[in-house]
Amino acid sequence: MSIATEPHGVTEPHAHSHGHDDAASASSRPKLAVWKFASCDGCQLSLLNCEDELLSIAEAVHIAYFPEATRAVVEGPYELSLVEGSITTPDDVRRIHEIRAQSGVLATIGACATAGGIQALRNWADVDQYRSVVYAHPEYLKTLDTSTPIASHVDVDYELRGCPVDKKQLIEVLAAFLNGRKPRIPTYSVCVECKLKGNVCVPVATGQPCLGPVTQAGCGALCPSYGRGCYGCFGPQDSANTESLTRQLVELGMPSDDIVRVYRTFNAGAPAFAAASDAVEADAVEAAASRAAEQGGAS
Amino acid sequence: MDDIRILQASGLDALIEELRSRGFRVVGPTLRGDAIVTGEIRAASDLPRGKGDSQDAKTYRVRSRGDDAYFGFAAPAQSSKPVFFPAEEVVWRGHRDHDDDGHFTVERDTPDGAPIALLGVRSCDLRAVQIHDRVLAGRSHVDAHYVGRRDGAFVVAVACSDPAASCFCASMGTGPRPATTDPETGASSYDLLLTEILGEDDHHFVMEIGTDAGREVADEIGASMGHPADRDDAVAVTDAAAARQTRAIDTTIVHDVLRASAESPRWEDVASRCLACTNCTLVCPTCFCTTVQDVSDLTGDSAERHRVWDSCFSESFSYIHGGPTRESTKARYRQWITHKLSSWEDQFGMLGCVGCGRCITWCPAGIDITEEAAALGRMSGLAAPAPAT
Ligand code: SF4
Ligand code: SF4
Ligand code: SF4
Ligand code: SF4
Ligand code: SF4
Numbered sequence: 001m002s003i004a005t006e007p008h009g010v011t012e013p014h015a016h017s018h019g020h021d022d023a024a025s026a027s028s029r030p031k032l033a034v035w036k037f038a039s040c041d042g043c044q045l046s047l048l049n050c051e052d053e054l055l056s057i058a059e060a061v062h063i064a065y066f067p068e069a070t071r072a073v074v075e076g077p078y079e080l081s082l083v084e085g086s087i088t089t090p091d092d093v094r095r096i097h098e099i100r101a102q103s104g105v106l107a108t109i110g111a112c113a114t115a116g117g118i119q120a121l122r123n124w125a126d127v128d129q130y131r132s133v134v135y136a137h138p139e140y141l142k143t144l145d146t147s148t149p150i151a152s153h154v155d156v157d158y159e160l161r162g163c164p165v166d167k168k169q170l171i172e173v174l175a176a177f178l179n180g181r182k183p184r185i186p187t188y189s190v191c192v193e194c195k196l197k198g199n200v201c202v203p204v205a206t207g208q209p210c211l212g213p214v215t216q217a218g219c220g221a222l223c224p225s226y227g228r229g230c231y232g233c234f235g236p237q238d239s240a241n242t243e244s245l246t247r248q249l250v251e252l253g254m255p256s257d258d259i260v261r262v263y264r265t266f267n268a269g270a271p272a273f274a275a276a277s278d279a280v281e282a283d284a285v286e287a288a289a290s291r292a293a294e295q296g297g298a299s
Numbered sequence: 300m301d302d303i304r305i306l307q308a309s310g311l312d313a314l315i316e317e318l319r320s321r322g323f324r325v326v327g328p329t330l331r332g333d334a335i336v337t338g339e340i341r342a343a344s345d346l347p348r349g350k351g352d353s354q355d356a357k358t359y360r361v362r363s364r365g366d367d368a369y370f371g372f373a374a375p376a377q378s379s380k381p382v383f384f385p386a387e388e389v390v391w392r393g394h395r396d397h398d399d400d401g402h403f404t405v406e407r408d409t410p411d412g413a414p415i416a417l418l419g420v421r422s423c424d425l426r427a428v429q430i431h432d433r434v435l436a437g438r439s440h441v442d443a444h445y446v447g448r449r450d451g452a453f454v455v456a457v458a459c460s461d462p463a464a465s466c467f468c469a470s471m472g473t474g475p476r477p478a479t480t481d482p483e484t485g486a487s488s489y490d491l492l493l494t495e496i497l498g499e500d501d502h503h504f505v506m507e508i509g510t511d512a513g514r515e516v517a518d519e520i521g522a523s524m525g526h527p528a529d530r531d532d533a534v535a536v537t538d539a540a541a542a543r544q545t546r547a548i549d550t551t552i553v554h555d556v557l558r559a560s561a562e563s564p565r566w567e568d569v570a571s572r573c574l575a576c577t578n579c580t581l582v583c584p585t586c587f588c589t590t591v592q593d594v595s596d597l598t599g600d601s602a603e604r605h606r607v608w609d610s611c612f613s614e615s616f617s618y619i620h621g622g623p624t625r626e627s628t629k630a631r632y633r634q635w636i637t638h639k640l641s642s643w644e645d646q647f648g649m650l651g652c653v654g655c656g657r658c659i660t661w662c663p664a665g666i667d668i669t670e671e672a673a674a675l676g677r678m679s680g681l682a683a684p685a686p687a688t
Contacts, residue, residue, distance in 0.1 A: 056597045171597070179599040184592055188577065188613035191663075195581035196386040196608060198336070200376050204661055205333040205359045213576035213663050227332065238614045239575035239628055244664050248357075 030079035030178070033065035035099055037085025037092050038119055038147060042164040043110035044068040044084055050167050057171075060178050076102035080177050083156075086112040086119060086147045086269075093144075093153060100154040107173055108150045111163040115235050116269030118163075120147040123269055147269060158183055161234040163266035166218050186217045187238040190230050194221035202229050209252050211262060214240040214272070235267035242276035256284040303525035304517050306493070308502035311343040311369065313520040314455070318416040321516075323453055326382050327418035334359060334376040340418055347372065354463035354656065356665035367502060370419055370495050373463035374655045378424040378584035379417050383448045384431060386581075386608045390444075390591070393602040410444050416453040422474030423466070423655040425456050425488055427584030429481045433647050434587050437483065444606075453512065456489040458537045462544050465656030467669055469540075470547035473653040476537035479509065483648070491517065494533035505533040546659075546669040548640070550650065552681050553672055557641035559679040561633070569671055570629035572664050577610035579658035579666070580635065585643075585651050586610070611635050636671060 034044055048069060050057065057063075064074035081103035087093055100106060108114050116123070123146045131138040150156055160169050169185065176183035186192070190212035194201070202224050203210045210229035212221070216237040223230050236242070242263070249259050263277035306314065318325050319341070329338040330347040340346060351364040352372040364371050389408040396402050420428070428449075435442040436449065459466075459475035468474030477488050490513030493504040506522050507530065508514045580586040590609040595602040609616055611634045617624040625631050643651030652668065659667045676682030 053597065060597050175595055175597045175599075178597055179595050181593075181595070184594075186615065188610075188615060189575070191576040191578050192581070192610065192613065195578060198377065198381070198386070200332060200334040200336065201359075201578065201661055201663065203663055204357055205376075207358075210663070213574035213578075237575075241571075241574045241628065244572050244574050248663060 029060065029062040030104075031064040031074060031076070032061040033076065033078040033081045033099075033103070034063075034068065035065070035081060035083045035085075036067070037083065037096070037113070037150070038088040039085030039110065039112040039117065041068060041084070043113075043162075046109075046164045046167055047082070047170055050171060053171055057174060061174070077104065078102055079104040080174075081106045082173075083108045083113050083150050084110055086116045086149060087144070087153055088119060088122075088147045089143050091142070096150060096153050105157045105177055106150075106154070107158040107160060108156050109160045109165045109170065111161065111233060111235060111266035112147075113150045114159045114161050114270075115267040115273075116147040116149050118266050118268065120269030121264060122147055123274075124264075149269065158185060160185065161216055161218055161267075163233040166220065168220070169218050188217055189213050189237040189239075190215045190217050190219065190221050190224070190234070193217045193219070194224045197221055197225060199224050202227060203248070203252060207252055209249050209254050209262070211245070213237075214242050214245045214276075231265060232262065232273065233266050235270040236272035240272045242272055243279070246276060246280055256280055256287075260284075302508040302514060302517075303527070303529050304506040304508065304522035305525045305529060306504040306506045306517075306520070306522045308367070308369065308495075308504065310520060310522065311346070311504075314516070315340060315342060315418065317516055317520050318418070318453060318455075321453075322413055323416035324413040325416045325418050326379065327420075328370070328372070328375045330361065334361060335372055336376050337379055337382065343369065346370075346419070351461060352463055354465040354660040356465070356659050356667050357661075357663055359660050366497055368460070368495060368497055370457045370459075370493070371461050371497075373459060373461065373466050374421060374423060374657055374660075376657075376661070377582060378427060378655065378657070379420050380424075380427065380431070380584045382415055382417065383428070383445055383452070384435065384587065388444060388606055390604040390606050393604075395600040397600070410447045412448075414451045414453070415448060416455065418455045419457045419493075420454060420489075421457060421459055421655070422477040423468045423471075423653040424584050425454065425477050426468075426473040426653045427655070429483065429488070430585050430647070430649060430651065430653070431587065432481070433483055433649070434585075453516075454489040454509075455491045455493060458492060458494040458533060459540050460495060460536045462540050463656060463660070464545060465659045466544055466654065467546040467548060467656060468654035469544045471550060471650065471652060471654035474537075475540040476534065487513075489513070494536050496532055496536070505529045507533070546656065546667075548652070548654070548669050548672050549676065549682065552676060553650075554641045554644050556672065556676045556679050556681050557637045559681060560637075560675045563675055563678055565671070565675050565678055566629035566633050569632050569666060570627065572666055573612075573628050573632050574664050575612050575614075575628045575631060576663060577612040578661050578663060579668075580610040580612055581608060582657040582661045583639075583652075584655055584657070585639075585653060588616070590616075611638070636668060636675075639668070640672060 111117050127145045173183045202208050208229045211232035212230035215230050215232045216234040218234050259280045260277045263273045267273050325340045327340040328335050329345050335347050346369045348369050351362045353360045391405050391407050393405040435445040456477050487509040489509040492507040496503050588609045589606050592605045612631050614623045639651040677684050
């Protein structure tokens with residue numbers, strides 16, 4: 001179990017500001033582990049997609065556990081753990097506590113890990129019911145009624161939002177970790193990045209709905225940069241006023257069902273978005289009831 | 300400078316060419332996608348000829364005017380603010396030299412690039428540049444990067460003929476016809492001022508000369524001499540434009556209204572609508588707040604300090620030792636409008652709003668500074684109550 005994975009072609013790892021030996025061996029570089037829970041692996045792939053930086057990352061940290069990339073495993077503790085995925089089974093709960101205990105800095109990556117992911121839609125469903133419909137032997141299945149973010153179970157040092165995470169933010173967390181500083185992870189709205197880029201505002205100039213005003217920055221305003229409204233994949237910003245945004249979406253002609261759906265995507269489980277979708281649903285139910293009552297009264 | 304010239308519409312290319320041959324990078328309004336934005340102008344064909352705009356709370360649309368006007372629209376999506384004061388810039392770069400005992404050297408970044416000629420800048424935005432001259436370059440600590448870009452800039456202003464519904468410069472005293480001189484410094488506001496005149500079969504600009512440099516350019520491109528009556532034509536255009544403005548702020552009371560409104564119940568109301576999205580501040584030609592971000596690479600051998608626009612609408616803006624001082628959106632909205640319409644005057648001697656209307660157009664929730672100021676006026680008892688309907 002303890003075969004060190006030497007990054008390809010690297011024999012003399014770089015020295016670091018915080019005092020590693022010049023002739024640092026694999027064992028003196030900080031150990032990085034990448035963990036997976038309920039998720040699609042897309043965020044881990046974002047890490048592998050950091051092609052230009054991957055070599056420097058491998059020089060700077062000792063990739064000790066990263067099944068998506070290598071089968072070799074180095075035992076903990078790990079100076080830095082990146083955790084992808086949400087907690088959906090009793091075993092997940094046990095495992096995340098073990099990982100926390102073995103990790104120095106623990107950062108969660110992606111909408112699954114930070115909000116429960118698209119699979120948090122189960123939070124609105126009856127798990128027993130669909131379990132018996134989907135599986136021939138539901139009794140073999142050990143699953144929780146909900147999909148929850150990692151931070152609902154253990155302390156998390158940094159959260160990287162997004163479905164998937166943004167490559168630049170991943171590098172920023174690694175660079176900050178290696179240099180002993182705090183990573184820059186803004187929690188303001190997507191509109192900030194959108195305006196800094198010089199984009200023309202999509203809803204104002206075209207009438208298309210955009211979730212940017214209630215969504216946390218980090219993607220570089222990707223969708224509005226291509227003339228499309230933001231889908232909210234980075235989850236709620238720190239001061240999300242979903243009530244006001246819902247009114248704007250209604251005014252732009254979005255039907256209630258669609259509004260419920262836009263809040264219930266990758267970040268359905270994020271409290272601000274969950275509450276917003278529930279509120280729209282409740283209003284729609286109430287409106288339908290009063291319509292029915294009116295029709296009943298009129299007849 | 301009582302010198303009036305006439306530039307035929309066909310002479311715009313000569314003007315642009317002359318500025319370019321003098322080494323200026325010409326920056327002005329141009330159509331990009333769904334909006335008129337500020338970009339590089341290489342020829343008159345880069346200008347949004349025949350285009351107008353419709354602007355109102357949370358709506359912006361480009362429209363066809365059905366004529367050949369080059370400047371027949373109001374405030375572009377972004378002002379000239381980023382030209383002199385970019386959204387993000389490097390302040391310094393640092394490098395660790397392993398051959399020199401790990402010594403860390405820091406180099407100040409100096410803005411390079413050609414001097415700027417603003418073409419077609421509107422009165423509101425020109426006033427905003429003067430306000431930035433005061434804020435960024437007219438106090439004890441001068442913003443060297445701003446001054447580096449602003450010094451030696453050439454300004455061809457354009458008087459507005461067709462304000463949008465969002466415009467209220469007339470009430471702010473900042474347009475639609477620009478003041479000849481900067482009231483703070485006494486310097487000429489522009490090198491050249493153009494007023495577009497579109498007749499039946501005549502399309503020309505009344506060109507007013509503001510500086511010697513402006514006169515040189517006018518001479519060089521052969522702009523013919525005009526008459527005092529041409530100035531009357533130009534003033535008639537802006538008078539009509541001012542008369543068409545529907546929004547207004549009462550500047551005689553607004554400073555005191557905001558002072559009296561610290562505890563107004565209006566803040567709760569506006570906070571229920573405000574998305575705390577920051578758009579209003581980032582499109583405002585006078586907002587100048589920035590934050591500093593330090594960036595390092597994985598090795599820590601290279602680092603950069605960036606200066607980036609910030610906004611009093613974000614929670615992190617007021618973060619001090621463990622928490623934000625303006626946690627609620629109502630505190631942030633109050634800060635913003637109070638700064639624009641009251642405390643800015645205490646700080647810099649003029650209001651911080653030039654009436655360009657961008658915060659109204661580009662607010663995704665359609666919050667209207669003129670409406671909020673009017674409501675605060677009524678609620679504070681300093682303005683007459685709204686007529687009963
Ligand atoms: S396009 Fe969307 S994200 Fe961009 S400024 Fe407009 S509302 Fe905000
Ligand atoms: S506060 Fe609004 S109207 Fe006034 S200058 Fe700024 S953006 Fe223009
Ligand atoms: S209104 Fe806000 S962002 Fe604008 S200058 Fe004042 S404090 Fe700065
Ligand atoms: S506010 Fe005045 S100067 Fe500015 S675009 Fe409108 S009419 Fe022109
Ligand atoms: S006033 Fe409008 S633009 Fe400004 S932060 Fe609030 S919602 Fe955004």
